[in-house]
Amino acid sequence: MKIKRIAIVGGGTAGWLAANHLGRELHGDREVEITVIESDEVPIIGVGEGTVPSIKTSLRKFGISELDLLLSCETTLKTGIKFSGWLDAQRHGAGHHYYHPFSTPFPEGLDLTPSWLLQGRRPDYQDVSIAARLSEAGLCPKRIESPPYEGEVDYAYHVNAYQFARLLARNAQARFGIRHVVGTIIGADRDETGKVSALRMKTGERLGFDFYVDCSGFASILTQQTLRVPFVDKSHQVLTDTALVQQVPFEATAAIPPYTLAQAHRAGWIWDIPVLQRRGTGFVYSSRHMSEDEAVRTFAAYLGRSEADFQPRKIRMQIGFRQQFWVSNCVALGLAQGFVEPLEATSILLTDFTADLLAKNFPREHGDEARLQPHFNRLAQNAWERVIDFVQMHYHLSDRDDSAFWRDCRYGTHLSDLLQERLDTWRLRPPIASDFASRFEMFNVENFLYVLYGMKFPTRGFPVSPKELDSSAAQFVGLQACTDQLASELLPHGHWLRELHAALAAQGTP
Structure with missing residues (x-):
């Protein structure tokens, strides 16, 4: 029997990403009906305001214009993440930072890492990375004339999470015919085989579907x-379990950084995300290493606020994921699937990846689920495991020794067997592409290079040929020249955004 009626339980970014992925994949079959059921009593969590470049592929696929994204979601451009204070201040200086662009x-294809190591230097990708230098200068990655979704260096977005979900919703309904029902679900029924058979609504109504997506x-x-x-609890790998969240208005003429700031403190870190009219900030910490009173006090001091009238929103974070993501006729996506702190913008990344994976593996007939489930669950679990490895590595590599939190991250946490094996290997030689056998890992060799050597990871050097040394030196000089030229030509990020909005306002574009 054919699967015709699909329910997406919950809206927000996860629900509407799922609606667009499934809508695009299944839109050609007129018998299929997709319904998003969204409660007006449940607020959007709203911490996932950062994205990574893969979101551009999805937005293009959905038919969403970049201009619409820039205009409707308080969107700013994001060239990467600036990590500040993640290493010992006495060893590396109080202002030490590195970028993960x-x-x-x-860009010329030659890995300079072996040449650096041969010369007894730790690789410094701040010197070689065009994006890192442009980010530090506060420059926009796009020119005025840049085509949609393209720039001089790669980029993603910071968005207002609520407005981004509304943009996805409008597109899904208009382009793919997704139905939208506003109502609060209080539970669900199962049939004799264990499948979900109906949703129980607060009104007393029961709504039955063939397939369910839990968002x-x-x-x-x-x-x-x-x-x-x-x-599957992963709190033994990532120790942070609480976040305090506060929005801060931007001054109309303030500079807008083209990056997320991840500022470490003695029991975690602070995110600082600029969208067009405000900063979204969050204080992530381990409640085992810092009291809530101290967290509020430290966060207030960071924002320059008086502690007396400071009441940030508190979010409990349970790090981990479901043992299975697809069970019977139900697939979990978004926060229903799992959670890891938003250090590398992993929430929207994992949701987008698994929603696309579901759409490409969607069962068309009852009975297909059993054959498609194992593949989906295996790939999704691998993605989650490797993301948690990557987040944990940031903490584990820190040489900070100023608090029990940082000491526990380095010495008191369990590393997965694969992460331990990789770190042992990378002490002997740098990461290479073949270390990442699965193309479904969310982070690849270049991501690891930035973080490992931004954190001063020790790797043994090995001989390289004189020709390779010469080629590396020439590439380094060429990259420096390219960066200098772009730095003289690109506009400040905030200036570019405000000129865009002003030009469109002058044309009468809302």
Whole structure:
């Protein structure tokens, strides 16, 4: 029997990303009907305001114009992440920072790492990365005449999470015919085979569908409450478990950094994300290493606020993911699937990846689920495991020794077997592409190079040929010249954005 009626339980970024992916994939079949059921009583969590460049592929695929994104979501451009204070201040200086940009450190194709190591130097990708230098200068990665979704260096976006979800919703309904029902789901029924058979609404109504996508956030109404799928706890790998969240208005003429700031403190880190009219900030910490009173006090001091009237929103974070993501006729996406702190903008990344994976593996007939589930679950679990490895590595590599938190991150946490093996290997030689056998890992060799050597990771040098040394030196000089030229030509990020909005306002574009 054919699967015709699909329910997406929950809206927000996860629900509407799922709607667009499934809508695009299934739109040609007129018998298929997709419905997003969204409660007006459940607020969007709203911490996932940062994206990575892969979101551009999805937005293009959905038919969303970059101009619409820039105009409707308080959008700013993001060339990467600036990590500040993640190393010992006495060893590396109080102002030490490094960048994890989105662009390759080797646009000419030659990896300079072996040459650096041969000369007894730790690789410094701040010197070689065009994107890192442009980011530090506060420059926009696009020119005025740049085509949509293209720039001089790769980039992603900072967005207002609520407005981004609304943009996705408008597109899904207009382009793919997605139905939208506003209502609060309080539970679900199962049939004699264990499948989800109907949703129980607050009104007393029961809504039945053939297939369900659980995007109900931390509540995980179907995956946890109905299907009782166990949770795989990863708090022994990533110790942070709480976030305080506060929005801060921007001054109209303030500079807008083209990056996310990740500022470390003694029990975690602070995110600082600029969107057009405000900063989204969050104080991430381990409650085992810092009290809530101290966290509020430290966060208030960072923002220059009086502690007396400072009341940030508090979010509990349970790090980990579901033992299975697809069970019977239900797939979990977004926060219903799992959570890891937003250090590398992983929430939207994982949601977008798994929603696309579901769309490409969607069962067309009842009975297809059993054959498609194992593949989906295997790839999704691998993605989650490797993302947690990557986030944990940032903490584990720190040489900070000023608090029990940082000491526990280095010495008191369990590393996965694969991460331990990789770090042992990379002490002997730098990461190479073949270390990442699965193309479905969210982070690849270049991401690891930026973080490893930004954190001063020690790798043994080995001989390289004189020809390679000469080629490396020439490439380094060429990259420096290219960076200098772009730095003289590109506009400041905030200036570019405000000129764009002013020009469109003058044309009468809303």
